[in-house]
Amino acid sequence: MENAIEIKALKKIYRDFWNRPKVTAVNGLDLTVKKGEIFGMLGPNGSGKTTVLKLLLGLIFPSSGSIKVMGASPENIGNKKNIGYMPEESYLYGFLNADEILDFYGKLNAMPEKIRKKRINEVLDIVGLSEARKRRVADYSKGMSRRIGLAQVLLKDPDLVLLDEPTIGLDPIGAGEIKNIIKKLKDRGKTVLLSSHLLAEVQTICDRIAILYNGKLVREGNVDDLLTEGNKTEIIVSGLKTGDIDKIKELISGSGGDLISVDHPSETLESLFIKLIREKSGKNN
Amino acid sequence: MNNVIAVIAQHTFVEAFRKRIFQVIFIFSILMVLSTQFFTFFTFGEEVKILKDIGMAGITFFSLVISLVIGSSCIQTDIEKKSIYTVFSYPVTRKKYIYGRALGVFCYLIFAIFILSMVFYIALGIKTHFIGQKFGEEARFSFVTFAHNIELTKGILLIIVRCFIIVSSAFLLSMFFQQTFTIIMCFLIYVLGHLTAFIANMASEANRVFGYLMTGFYYIFPNLEFFNVSDYISVGKHVSAPYVLLVSAYGIIYSLMLILVTANIFEKKEM
Numbered sequence: 001m002e003n004a005i006e007i008k009a010l011k012k013i014y015r016d017f018w019n020r021p022k023v024t025a026v027n028g029l030d031l032t033v034k035k036g037e038i039f040g041m042l043g044p045n046g047s048g049k050t051t052v053l054k055l056l057l058g059l060i061f062p063s064s065g066s067i068k069v070m071g072a073s074p075e076n077i078g079n080k081k082n083i084g085y086m087p088e089e090s091y092l093y094g095f096l097n098a099d100e101i102l103d104f105y106g107k108l109n110a111m112p113e114k115i116r117k118k119r120i121n122e123v124l125d126i127v128g129l130s131e132a133r134k135r136r137v138a139d140y141s142k143g144m145s146r147r148i149g150l151a152q153v154l155l156k157d158p159d160l161v162l163l164d165e166p167t168i169g170l171d172p173i174g175a176g177e178i179k180n181i182i183k184k185l186k187d188r189g190k191t192v193l194l195s196s197h198l199l200a201e202v203q204t205i206c207d208r209i210a211i212l213y214n215g216k217l218v219r220e221g222n223v224d225d226l227l228t229e230g231n232k233t234e235i236i237v238s239g240l241k242t243g244d245i246d247k248i249k250e251l252i253s254g255s256g257g258d259l260i261s262v263d264h265p266s267e268t269l270e271s272l273f274i275k276l277i278r279e280k281s282g283k284n285n
Numbered sequence: 286m287n288n289v290i291a292v293i294a295q296h297t298f299v300e301a302f303r304k305r306i307f308q309v310i311f312i313f314s315i316l317m318v319l320s321t322q323f324f325t326f327f328t329f330g331e332e333v334k335i336l337k338d339i340g341m342a343g344i345t346f347f348s349l350v351i352s353l354v355i356g357s358s359c360i361q362t363d364i365e366k367k368s369i370y371t372v373f374s375y376p377v378t379r380k381k382y383i384y385g386r387a388l389g390v391f392c393y394l395i396f397a398i399f400i401l402s403m404v405f406y407i408a409l410g411i412k413t414h415f416i417g418q419k420f421g422e423e424a425r426f427s428f429v430t431f432a433h434n435i436e437l438t439k440g441i442l443l444i445i446v447r448c449f450i451i452v453s454s455a456f457l458l459s460m461f462f463q464q465t466f467t468i469i470m471c472f473l474i475y476v477l478g479h480l481t482a483f484i485a486n487m488a489s490e491a492n493r494v495f496g497y498l499m500t501g502f503y504y505i506f507p508n509l510e511f512f513n514v515s516d517y518i519s520v521g522k523h524v525s526a527p528y529v530l531l532v533s534a535y536g537i538i539y540s541l542m543l544i545l546v547t548a549n550i551f552e553k554k555e556m
Contacts, residue, residue, distance in 0.1 A: 054370075054556070057370065057373060057374055058373065059369075059370060059373055059555070059556045060555040060556065061555065077376045077377070077378055078376065080373075080374060080375055080376040080377075081375075081376050083374060084374065085370065085371060085374035086371075087367055087370045087371060089367070091366050091367040091368045091370065091371065092368060092371065093296075093300065093368060095299070095300055095303045095304065096299070100299075104292065104296055105371070105375060107288070107292040108289060108292055108293075108372065108375040108376070108377055109375050109376065110288065110289075110376065149371075152371065156375075162374075
């Protein structure tokens with residue numbers, strides 16, 4: 001499989017006014033994102049996630065090392081038609097309404113007027129902002145701002161999507177909808193690189209992840225491979241009688257295994273919340 | 286014209302047009318120009334002079350404040366609010382972004398000063414009516430011909446070009462400084478730009494080192510005094526068309542050079 005992003009020995013040192021090194025934000029990073037996958041970049045605040053995204057967009061320049069985005073340098077302008085970016089906060093122009101803001105970005109992407117108008121209607125429907133399209137973006141709630149930020153990414157229909165904390169500030173329903181959109185992007189063959197510190201979010205949608213700390217790569221790999229504990233087994237059954245559990249315990253100790261816990265599985269608070277809200281609103285999925 | 290530059294220019298124009306602060310300054314300036322209606326003097330000459338002085342002062346004040354605020358905030362706010370991150374995820378080069386921003390601000394200044402000038406001319410027209418009643422038809426006729434004289438338009442044209450220099454200076458300074466400091470520096474340039482004759486005089490009289498320094502200032506700072514023809518116009522003096530053309534060309538070339546330097550610095554700027 002070809003690579004959408006290739007980062008080799010990347011180093012980024014921020015310097016002060018006198019050109020003295022101030023902070024090493026990224027330190028010898030090697031990272032590869034394959035085409036068609038959802039890749040999660042994890043790390044605490046200050047681990048270098050946003051710096052990497054800025055480097056990928058050519059907003060800042062590497063101190064050393066190399067970056068290739070869709071086979072070209074991040075400064076390659078022609079390549080940018082193929083890259084979508086949603087920043088951490090949707091820093092969009094508050095004096096415009098949703099229609100105008102998408103029209104502006106569509107024009108920047110050199111989209112012909114007819115296609116632009118059609119696409120704007122489509123993406124506003126997808127992110128659920130059709131009814132608020134004439135309201136100024138400055139008057140939007142945080143959740144709505146995130147949606148319009150995502151709408152401008154979808155408008156381009158890029159092959160590579162970079163998302164910085166895509167669900168931050170959203171309620172669980174909104175976050176769930178954004179996650180569904182990201183999954184649909186993957187289904188359509190798009191590559192998604194998302195940076196987040198919300199671990200559960202990354203776990204549910206990412207194929208592979210990289211964990212950064214202090215600008216260095218701590219771990220990289222397939223989510224299932226990294227999380228699966230191969231030497232442990234989980235069995236979930238229903239309809240057991242009280243005595244059956246004792247028999248299972250005996251069987252396990254007889255075969256030399258260690259029983260770690262016997263418990264009733266519980267739903268996550270998030271899934272319970274979504275289920276209840278959907279029941280009330282009459283939505284099934 | 287390149288499409289990206291035009292799109293960013295249009296965006297900048299709309300941004301300036303909708304910003305509350307500019308609307309307030311604009312309305313205040315219109316009120317200042319209209320206030321000329323309430324000044325009455327006993328002689329016809331006094332009345333004409335005061336009308337033109339206040340009208341031109343209103344346009345000058347408005348254009349300076351707008352140029353300082355818009356020039357210092359236009360790029361800086363985009364960087365601070367990080368709106369620029371999204372813009373540069375599109376096929377937009379950094380140079381085109383600066384050219385588009387500059388073109389948009391220049392267009393807005395032309396538009397705003399044109400509207401303000403129209404208000405000024407209308408205010409003069411209304412006043413004409415009363416002057417006709419007070420001083421007779423002959424005075425009214427001479428006032429009308431003067432009010433619509435091309436001289437006022439020449440003065441306004443030079444105000445616009447002077448604004449281009451202030452905006453371009455603000456663009457360049459905003460590459461290095463925050464908005465408040467950029468405004469202060471630009472205001473200093475505005476003041477020193479009107480004192481270039483004084484600087485040249487100091488250069489000729491000062492010791493060698495200070496003399497070189499002053500000569501450097503003389504050539505680096507724009508000579509804004511070239512653009513200050515309001516005093517001539519208000520006393521009815523003639524400003525020649527070749528002078529206006531030459532000074533406008535000087536102002537436009539100076540502004541373009543500043544914009545080119547800004548674009549080159551911006552290309553290497555980290556955001």
